[in-house]
Amino acid sequence: MQQLPNHPRGENALAQLVARVPLFAQLSESELSEVARRVTHRSHPRNIQLYGAGEHNASLMIIHSGLVKIYRITAAGHEQVIRILGPGDFLGESTFVDRTAADHFAVTLEPADICALHHDDLQSYLLSFPGVAMKMFETLTRRLAETEHQLSSVAGDDADHRVAAYLLQVAPAAGTGMFRLPISKKDIASLLGLTPETFSRKLAYFEGSGWILLHPGRDLEIRDRTALSHL
Amino acid sequence: MQQLPNHPRGENALAQLVARVPLFAQLSESELSEVARRVTHRSHPRNIQLYGAGEHNASLMIIHSGLVKIYRITAAGHEQVIRILGPGDFLGESTFVDRTAADHFAVTLEPADICALHHDDLQSYLLSFPGVAMKMFETLTRRLAETEHQLSSVAGDDADHRVAAYLLQVAPAAGTGMFRLPISKKDIASLLGLTPETFSRKLAYFEGSGWILLHPGRDLEIRDRTALSHL
DNA sequence: CGGGTCCTTGACGGCTCTCAAGCAGTGTGG
DNA sequence: CCACACTGCTTGAGAGCCGTCAAGGACCCG
Numbered sequence: 001m002q003q004l005p006n007h008p009r010g011e012n013a014l015a016q017l018v019a020r021v022p023l024f025a026q027l028s029e030s031e032l033s034e035v036a037r038r039v040t041h042r043s044h045p046r047n048i049q050l051y052g053a054g055e056h057n058a059s060l061m062i063i064h065s066g067l068v069k070i071y072r073i074t075a076a077g078h079e080q081v082i083r084i085l086g087p088g089d090f091l092g093e094s095t096f097v098d099r100t101a102a103d104h105f106a107v108t109l110e111p112a113d114i115c116a117l118h119h120d121d122l123q124s125y126l127l128s129f130p131g132v133a134m135k136m137f138e139t140l141t142r143r144l145a146e147t148e149h150q151l152s153s154v155a156g157d158d159a160d161h162r163v164a165a166y167l168l169q170v171a172p173a174a175g176t177g178m179f180r181l182p183i184s185k186k187d188i189a190s191l192l193g194l195t196p197e198t199f200s201r202k203l204a205y206f207e208g209s210g211w212i213l214l215h216p217g218r219d220l221e222i223r224d225r226t227a228l229s230h231l
Numbered sequence: 232m233q234q235l236p237n238h239p240r241g242e243n244a245l246a247q248l249v250a251r252v253p254l255f256a257q258l259s260e261s262e263l264s265e266v267a268r269r270v271t272h273r274s275h276p277r278n279i280q281l282y283g284a285g286e287h288n289a290s291l292m293i294i295h296s297g298l299v300k301i302y303r304i305t306a307a308g309h310e311q312v313i314r315i316l317g318p319g320d321f322l323g324e325s326t327f328v329d330r331t332a333a334d335h336f337a338v339t340l341e342p343a344d345i346c347a348l349h350h351d352d353l354q355s356y357l358l359s360f361p362g363v364a365m366k367m368f369e370t371l372t373r374r375l376a377e378t379e380h381q382l383s384s385v386a387g388d389d390a391d392h393r394v395a396a397y398l399l400q401v402a403p404a405a406g407t408g409m410f411r412l413p414i415s416k417k418d419i420a421s422l423l424g425l426t427p428e429t430f431s432r433k434l435a436y437f438e439g440s441g442w443i444l445l446h447p448g449r450d451l452e453i454r455d456r457t458a459l460s461h462l
Numbered sequence: 463c464g465g466g467t468c469c470t471t472g473a474c475g476g477c478t479c480t481c482a483a484g485c486a487g488t489g490t491g492g
Numbered sequence: 493c494c495a496c497a498c499t500g501c502t503t504g505a506g507a508g509c510c511g512t513c514a515a516g517g518a519c520c521c522g
Contacts, residue, residue, distance in 0.1 A: 072379075072383045074383055074384075074387035074388060075387070075388055075392055076387060076388065076389075076392075078387065080383040080386055080387045082379050082382065082383060083379075093372055094372055094375075094376050096372075097368075097369045097372040097373060098373065103376070103380070104379070126361065126364075126365055126368070127361045127362075127365065128361075130357065130358045130359075130361045130364055131358075133357075133361060133364035133365055133368055134357055134358065134364055136368055137328075137357070137364055137367055137368050137371065138328045140368065140371040140372060140375060141324055141325055141327075141328040141371060142328060142329065143375060144325075144371060144374060144375045144378060145325050145334070147375060147378045147379060147382060148303075148313050148314075148335070148378060149334075150382060151313065151378060151381060151382045151385065152303045152305055152311040152313065153305075154382065154385050154386045154424070155311055155385050155421075155424030156305035156306070156307060156309065156311045156424070157305060157306055157307065158477075158478090159477080159478070161306055161307075184500070184501095185500075185501070186499095186500065186501080190386075193385070193386030193387070194478080194479095195478075195479060195480085196500080196501070196502090197478090197479075197480085197501090197502080197503085198477090198478060198479075200501065200502055200503080201478095201502085201503080203502095204502080204503085216486090216487090217487090389509075389510090390509080390510070415467095415468070415469095416468075416469070417467090417468065417469080425510085425511095426510075426511060426512080427468080427469070427470090428469090428470080428471085428510090428511075428512085429509090429510060429511075431469065431470055431471080432470085432471080432510095434470095435470080435471085447518085447519090448519090
């Protein structure tokens with residue numbers, strides 16, 4: 001729950017930061033500076049909780065850099081990762097819509113630069129800048145489609161399919177290069193609705209089959225894309 | 232894929248229908264009639280596919296009455312129910328945002344009155360009526376939160392918890408009355424990420440434990456709310 | 463009456479979780 | 493510089509939950 005002091009910045013620098021956010025991409029210069037005036041910007045270290053279940057978070061946050069993990073605590077009492085947010089993504093919109101307490105946690109996975117906008121300000125921006133509302137609408141629609149995909153995957157596919165689909169999704173499009181998993185294997189397992197043990201076993205099985213190569217740490221290599229895709 | 236002819240209606244009657252849709256609730260009289268002029272209205276029988284995966288659906292549909300089932304076909308080839316939509320809900324927004332083909336199916340579960348708005352018209356309405364964009368934003372946010380809840384439930388909880396949570400969710404708030412399940416047990420099972428067999432067994436187990444009473448058809452009665460809630 | 467769908471119940475097998483131990487990498491403090 | 497703790501990851505053994513396959517019954521609508 002630790003919080004760092006604001007980084008004081010010139011209004012101009014802040015406006016340039018805000019302009020790079022997809023959400024505000026199409027605002028005019030004067031509109032941008034109006035938004036920038038009401039925004040606070042912070043740098044957070046790793047493992048900082050931005051808000052937690054039960055809290056009445058009152059700001060929309062926009063990620064400039066770093067990764068943020070969204071998760072819940074299930075009835076059984078263990079952590080269930082819902083989504084990983086990165087640069088350009090926003091969070092805190094759920095408590096804006098229904099003014100109840102959040103039902104999930106948001107934690108930084110890496111050092112992160114995040115700017116925050118109070119819900120009251122958001123309200124007025126949405127009504128005066130239809131393009132912003134439109135952009136949030138689009139983002140949420142895509143996010144919803146993605147979550148529905150995740151849902152049908154967890155509900156219907158077995159562990160092999162889920163792991164293979166995830167690897168193909170995060171691997172660079174190019175052929176058989178080495179790349180780094182964006183988050184810890186433990187978090188990936190949770191995201192896929194698996195235990196870390198099962199995830200580890202599936203990776204070992206894929207390597208044994210010659211489909212991937214595991215390197216120390218989070219690095220791995222895909223050797224046989226087609227085998228993974230129509231498992 | 233059958234489609235019934237439009238029900239011709241006076242513009243006035245149509246405007247009144249449109250006014251009852253939450254999405255357009257706060258529009259002025261003149262704005263309402265402007266929307267109504269571009270809307271087509273249809274009555275569909277049961278089991279009609281509104282659109283399917285692979286189709287480029289080009290209209291936002293708003294449900295006046297009836298139920299619509301949204302589902303996918305998983306890699307394994309069986310149907311996975313994602314969501315049930317009812318009066319006031321809209322569908323077809325995903326193909327509006329990214330102009331690709333739909334990845335899911337939409338089918339009526341009951342006779343349904345549905346009005347449709349072409350995506351091009353929606354675009355202009357969203358920009359001229361910020362309240363409408365705002366409303367869609369709110370609805371999507373809630374829908375997303377609900378889907379995330381479903382996701383963590385399917386990923387983390389066992390069958391007993393999921394079935395109990397569903398029953399408590401659809402049962403009337405009042406004490407121990409009989410009520411009717413809104414959809415078939417087969418569809419509920421799929422929605423919960425279970426097979427119909429497992430769902431049936433869980434219901435039988437709940438009845439054997441004295442927590443619920445099963446009546447013929449879709450009727451049932453909850454006898455012990457607390458037992459179900461902290462299983 | 464017949465065909466269909468939906469639902470229930472039984473037996474069985476397998477996938478995945480749980481529990482447990484061991485290893486590697488990292489940061490910390492003596 | 494090393495000992496140590498801690499977290500993340502891997503591997504093994506076992507058990508249990510749930511899916512699959514199968515058969516039969518209830519109900520609806522032709």
